[in-house]
Every structure is written in structure tokens, then in C-alpha cells.
Amino acid sequence: MQKNHLSERNYPIRYALLSVSDKTSIVEFASELNKRNIKILATGGTASLLVKSGIPAIEISHYTGSPEILDGRIKTLHTKIYTGILYRRGQDDNIITNKRIFPIDMLVVNFYPFTQTVINKNCSLEDAVEKIDIGGPTMVYAAAKNYKFVSVVVKHSDYSNILDELDVNSNSLSLNTRFKLAVKAFNYLAFNNNNIANYFNDLISSFNHTQHFNKNDQNTLPEKINIKLVKKQNMIYGENVHQSAAFYIPELTNTEPLNLLKIQGKNLSYNNIIDIDTAIKCLEEFKEPTCVIIKHSNPCGVATSDSIAAAYKRAYITDSISAFGGVIALNRELDQPTIELITKHQFVEVIIVPSVTDTALKIVSKKKKIRLIICNNWKKNSLLDFKTVNGGVLIQEHNNKTIDINQLNIVSERKPNKKEIKDSIFCWKVSKFVKSNAIVCAKDTATIGIGAGQMSRIDSVKIAYMKAKNAVLETKNSVMASDAFFPFRDSIDLAAKMGIKCIIQPGGSIRDKEIIDAVDEYNISMIFTKIRHFRH
Incomplete structure (x- = not known):
């Protein structure tokens, strides 16, 4: 930070403006400010609470001479308020004196509960719109911009530390503290703006999907995604010891x-x-x-x-x-x-x-x-899948696709029996979580051999067979699942050698007929799912 003799001075706090939706600890904090002879300005609801609690507070509308209008939409949007917040000490002193404007040294603000409102499934668009704060963010932008002279407080968790510093700093906060508070404020603003943008992005995506604006485009992901992640805990290291890692979660979302x-x-x-x-x-x-x-x-x-x-x-x-x-x-x-x-x-x-x-x-x-x-929380994750790549991020929906046992597409001459169908569905579910190319063999709803992550599908089949033999598990009359289609019949030839009686796979290869002819040759049942389960 560039040095400036004015900015490095500690300015005593004489006036504080309080306007909070979340009133946690605000009465106690205001009481302590009052004890330190700091005059308090406050918006309607906050002022009413403070006065009822015996704390002197000047109601904003009395100070500006302009009452709240438009059902409270207009409270603080007034020249006197923003001049007091943006006032540059030592540069704008004449304006403050001549206009009789209170120099606001501390701003304590938090916004309408937009996020908490929209995570409610019954929230209407009208409800959401009314929780978009206007005056609060505008004041916070102004105060954070003017951090050289003004302390902006957006988190009630900071109240205690602020009071402690006021006591040791003769009712002032250091430049370092003011700067850190401004950084928190800018992050708070970004989080609020991101949540509003995400809400409307989701509405647009949902609306476009419902209205079929572009019938050739079935992609319903939003055009923009804004997300704020908060560190939940540090990991001891990443994939390897030399890599740092941490676990982050989205802040205040409807995702548990x-x-x-x-x-x-x-x-x-x-x-x-x-x-x-x-x-x-x-x-x-x-x-x-x-x-x-x-x-x-x-x-x-x-x-x-x-x-x-x-x-x-x-x-x-x-x-x-x-x-x-x-x-x-x-x-x-x-x-x-x-x-x-x-x-x-x-x-x-x-x-x-x-x-x-x-x-x-x-x-x-x-x-x-x-x-x-x-x-004890087994709910499906509603977050999208994120994967970083060089220069950007790939995002996709989770693979939550399932198959209906009553709508299986049996393409072979031999039809699978009930036991084989049950084992095939079991195999198919497991294959979704095996790295591609994935082959899963099972019998009696238990895996007997899994081949994962090979560059060719036949190698995955070989590995699954090897695993079964190493475990001394019988592959005769077992079933096999493949996460994607078989490009050649070589896998079918090996499956026949293993004694596989039923194969479940997506289908869709240009050699599907050749594959079906092969299973018919070996009297193996084959089920097409028309769903691919690649996992990379």
C-alpha cells in the first residue's frame, strides 16, 4: 500500500451510522459505542430498537429531513448521508462545516436476508425482489472506498475486537484495521451480488428450458455461475505430500x-x-x-x-x-x-x-x-460437478441417470432370467462409479471382478477376469456391465470364455449388430440401456 501521511493517522470515531437487518448483538454494541461518547445515527427499525433499549440514537429521516418513502425502499439515499461517508478528512472540511453534515466515521450495516429468503422453496419472485437491498450496499461501497477515514463493519463477529481496539487506541481504529474491514466489506458485497445474479441466472435457465427458446439446445446450465467458497478445514496435504489442500463449501446455499x-x-x-x-x-x-x-x-x-x-x-x-x-x-x-x-x-x-x-x-x-x-446425511449432492482445466473450468450436472427395470431393451435372442436381470442392474449401478473404461462382473449381487481405467475396453475385461481368478471366484453364469459400448467383439469372445451369461451395456456402436451376433453365437443375453456412464 502506498504511504500517505493522512491515511496513516488514526481518526477518533465521533459518529457511527447503524443500519442492520440482522440485529444480533447490535444493542450491546451500540450501548458500548454510546459509553464511549460516540453519537449514533440509525435507520428506522434499528433506531427504534436502540431507543427502546435506552440507547440514544438519531433517526436518519430526522437528520436528513426526508422521511422513509416507497414502503421503506428509500431510507438512506440522501446527499447528507453519502457526503458524511465519503468525506475526505483534511480535504473536504469546508463542505462538512458549511453544510452542517455529520462526518460518519463508522458504518455498521448488514443487508436484507436475500439468500435466506430465496433458499425457501416457496419463495416467489416478488418476495426475492423485495429482499434486494439498495441503500445498504451503496453505503458499504462508499465506506469501503473511503477506508482511509471510515471504518465499515458488516459482521457482528467483529464487534468485540473493534471495541477492544477503540479502548487501546483512544476511540479510533488503525489504518490496518480499517483496511481489513474494507476487504471484508468488499467480499460481503461480492457475495451478495453473486447470490442475486445466480438467482436470476437460474430463473433465466429455467424459463428458457420451460419455453424451449432453442429447441436444438438442451443445455440448461446458466450462462454465468458466481460462487463464494468458504474454507471448511485444511487437509493435511493434497493428492501428494508436496501439495497443499483444503476443503471448501459454498457459503449460505441451500445445499447441505x-x-x-x-x-x-x-x-x-x-x-x-x-x-x-x-x-x-x-x-x-x-x-x-x-x-x-x-x-x-x-x-x-x-x-x-x-x-x-x-x-x-x-x-x-x-x-x-x-x-x-x-x-x-x-x-x-x-x-x-x-x-x-x-x-x-x-x-x-x-x-x-x-x-x-x-x-x-x-x-x-x-x-x-x-x-x-x-x-447421517445420505442426500444426493445438488451441486454441479466442477473440474479445473488449463485456462478454465468444466462444469456439468451430476450423473444421476437411472434405468427403469421395466423398460430394459433386451437385444439378444436369449432372454435373461430374473436373477440375471437383478445382477445386471446391480452391476450397472456399480459401473457408474468405476473409472472408464469400466467393466464390472458380478454374481448374486456381489462383485467378483472389476476392471477400471484402461485405455482399451478389452484390457478392462481382462483385468476383471484376472481379479476374479486371483480371488478364486467363479465367473461361470455371472453377469457383466460395461460403462460404454463395446467397439469390437473381442470383449464378447473373452466374456464367453469366462462363462458370462448376461451383459448389460449402453449400445450405440457402429458395430452393434456384430456385437449382438456374437452374444447370440455364445447364447449370452444382452441388455442395452442407451445410457453411458463414463467417469474420468
């Missing part, structure tokens, strides 16, 4: 952040959070007792069963080697039989469950390195 309650263990790492997120999203697909084991953001074992202990055991044997040091997620309470199985079979980084019994908790507590996480 993932409710993770750590019961024991070290702080969660960047990679832990990614694996936990994948596990929870996969669990959301299933209502039955289900276990998902994640390693490096890929499922290495998924199973449903009649008990959560049985589900874990079946998921674990899919790939016990990869499960080492992974994340285990269960959609049922962690009980004694399940935790005994887990601690007997493997080392685990994280166990995430909706609840835990007292007995199971005692067992876990003996394993200090296990991070035990309680997650």
Missing part, C-alpha cells in the same frame, strides 16, 4: 454440506475425502444392506446381502489385495460382527457408517489408526 462426524483417528486427507465421496455416492444407489470398498476412488468390492456383516465379507473377497488401506462404507449400523470381520481381515484407512453400536465402538477404539466417520 456432507455431514461427516469423525469419531476417532487422524484428520481426513484430500484422498480420503475423494474416496469417501465416491463410496457414499455409490451407497446411495442401494437400499439393501450394502458394503462399498473404495481404493484410489474406484470400487474394488461392492456387495449387498441380508446383513451388513455378510455384505462386507462378500465385498472384501472380490479383491482382498486392493482392499488393503482402503475406505469401507456401510449403509447400516456398524455392529460387533462386522467390525470383528473388518479388523480380522484387513488394514483400513477409513470406515464410514450411519451409526455404530457401543460394543463396536469399543473394538474400533483399540485400533487408533482407523478413522471412524459417522455420516
Whole structure:
């Protein structure tokens, strides 16, 4: 910051203007200002509260000689107010004296609750519009611009520190404090403006989608997205030790952040959070007792069963080697039989469950390195997917597409039986969370082999087969899911060798007929979903 002998002076606060929608601690703060002989100006509602509380306050309309009009839309938009806020000490003194204007040394303002209003599903456009503050932001802009002389306060959490500094600084705040308060004010303004812009952007997108303004464009994402993220917690490091990382959440949105309650263990790492997120999203697909084991953001074992202990055991044997040091997620309470199985079979980084019994908790507590996480919020994430790339950000909707079991497109001569259909749907759900190219093989609603992240689909099939053989799991009469179409019949030839009896895939290849002819040749059932599940 450039040095300026005037700006570095500390100016005693003589007049403070208070205009707050959120009146948290304002009476106490105003009382302390009054004790320090600071004269208080205030807008209608704030002035009324202060006077009722026995605190002297000059009502703005009495000071300006202009009453509030337009049902309170016009309160502070007056020359006397903005001259007092923008007054440059040592430069505009004559104007202040001649016009008998109060030099406003401190502005305490917060805005109408726009965000809190529009997150209500029943909020109308008219309700939203009335919560767009005009006078408040205008005053804050003016005061923050004039931070060399004026202190602007937008957070009630700052009241206590301000009072402490007034006591040690002879009723003044330092330039450093005024500057920091101005920075907070500009951020507060940006957040408010972004929320208003986002609200109207969403309305335009929704309106265009409803009216089909451009029938050739089915993209309903807004033209502009403004988002303010607040740091929730620091990560111990990023994907690698040399990378810093932190977890951020949107400030004051209608999106509930993932409710993770750590019961024991070290702080969660960047990679832990990614694996936990994948596990929870996969669990959301299933209502039955289900276990998902994640390693490096890929499922290495998924199973449903009649008990959560049985589900874990079946998921674990899919790939016990990869499960080492992974994340285990269960959609049922962690009980004694399940935790005994887990601690007997493997080392685990994280166990995430909706609840835990007292007995199971005692067992876990003996394993200090296990991070035990309680997650009782299984709601689907309504945020968009963001991915940074060189020069910009890619944004997409979440992959929440599902298939209707009653509308399966069976394209083979052989029709799948009920068990094969059930296993195919199970496989298809898991494939959504496996990195592409993804192949998932399963039997009796448990994975037996998963091939992930290969550059060619046939290699993913080979890996799935290898995993099953390594685990000594029988592939005969099992099912296979592919996240995208088969470009060649080589995968079908290998599936036949494995004994696969039903394959579920999107279809859509120029060689679909060749693929269908191949499954018919091997008497394999094939289901087309017409939905692709790429995951990168």
C-alpha cells in the first residue's frame, strides 16, 4: 500500500451510522459505542430498537429531513448521508462545516436476508425482489472506498475486537484495521451480488428450458455461475505430500454440506475425502444392506446381502489385495460382527457408517489408526460437478441417470432370467462409479471382478477376469456391465470364455449388430440401456 501521511493517522470515531437487518448483538454494541461518547445515527427499525433499549440514537429521516418513502425502499439515499461517508478528512472540511453534515466515521450495516429468503422453496419472485437491498450496499461501497477515514463493519463477529481496539487506541481504529474491514466489506458485497445474479441466472435457465427458446439446445446450465467458497478445514496435504489442500463449501446455499462426524483417528486427507465421496455416492444407489470398498476412488468390492456383516465379507473377497488401506462404507449400523470381520481381515484407512453400536465402538477404539466417520446425511449432492482445466473450468450436472427395470431393451435372442436381470442392474449401478473404461462382473449381487481405467475396453475385461481368478471366484453364469459400448467383439469372445451369461451395456456402436451376433453365437443375453456412464 502506498504511504500517505493522512491515511496513516488514526481518526477518533465521533459518529457511527447503524443500519442492520440482522440485529444480533447490535444493542450491546451500540450501548458500548454510546459509553464511549460516540453519537449514533440509525435507520428506522434499528433506531427504534436502540431507543427502546435506552440507547440514544438519531433517526436518519430526522437528520436528513426526508422521511422513509416507497414502503421503506428509500431510507438512506440522501446527499447528507453519502457526503458524511465519503468525506475526505483534511480535504473536504469546508463542505462538512458549511453544510452542517455529520462526518460518519463508522458504518455498521448488514443487508436484507436475500439468500435466506430465496433458499425457501416457496419463495416467489416478488418476495426475492423485495429482499434486494439498495441503500445498504451503496453505503458499504462508499465506506469501503473511503477506508482511509471510515471504518465499515458488516459482521457482528467483529464487534468485540473493534471495541477492544477503540479502548487501546483512544476511540479510533488503525489504518490496518480499517483496511481489513474494507476487504471484508468488499467480499460481503461480492457475495451478495453473486447470490442475486445466480438467482436470476437460474430463473433465466429455467424459463428458457420451460419455453424451449432453442429447441436444438438442451443445455440448461446458466450462462454465468458466481460462487463464494468458504474454507471448511485444511487437509493435511493434497493428492501428494508436496501439495497443499483444503476443503471448501459454498457459503449460505441451500445445499447441505456432507455431514461427516469423525469419531476417532487422524484428520481426513484430500484422498480420503475423494474416496469417501465416491463410496457414499455409490451407497446411495442401494437400499439393501450394502458394503462399498473404495481404493484410489474406484470400487474394488461392492456387495449387498441380508446383513451388513455378510455384505462386507462378500465385498472384501472380490479383491482382498486392493482392499488393503482402503475406505469401507456401510449403509447400516456398524455392529460387533462386522467390525470383528473388518479388523480380522484387513488394514483400513477409513470406515464410514450411519451409526455404530457401543460394543463396536469399543473394538474400533483399540485400533487408533482407523478413522471412524459417522455420516447421517445420505442426500444426493445438488451441486454441479466442477473440474479445473488449463485456462478454465468444466462444469456439468451430476450423473444421476437411472434405468427403469421395466423398460430394459433386451437385444439378444436369449432372454435373461430374473436373477440375471437383478445382477445386471446391480452391476450397472456399480459401473457408474468405476473409472472408464469400466467393466464390472458380478454374481448374486456381489462383485467378483472389476476392471477400471484402461485405455482399451478389452484390457478392462481382462483385468476383471484376472481379479476374479486371483480371488478364486467363479465367473461361470455371472453377469457383466460395461460403462460404454463395446467397439469390437473381442470383449464378447473373452466374456464367453469366462462363462458370462448376461451383459448389460449402453449400445450405440457402429458395430452393434456384430456385437449382438456374437452374444447370440455364445447364447449370452444382452441388455442395452442407451445410457453411458463414463467417469474420468
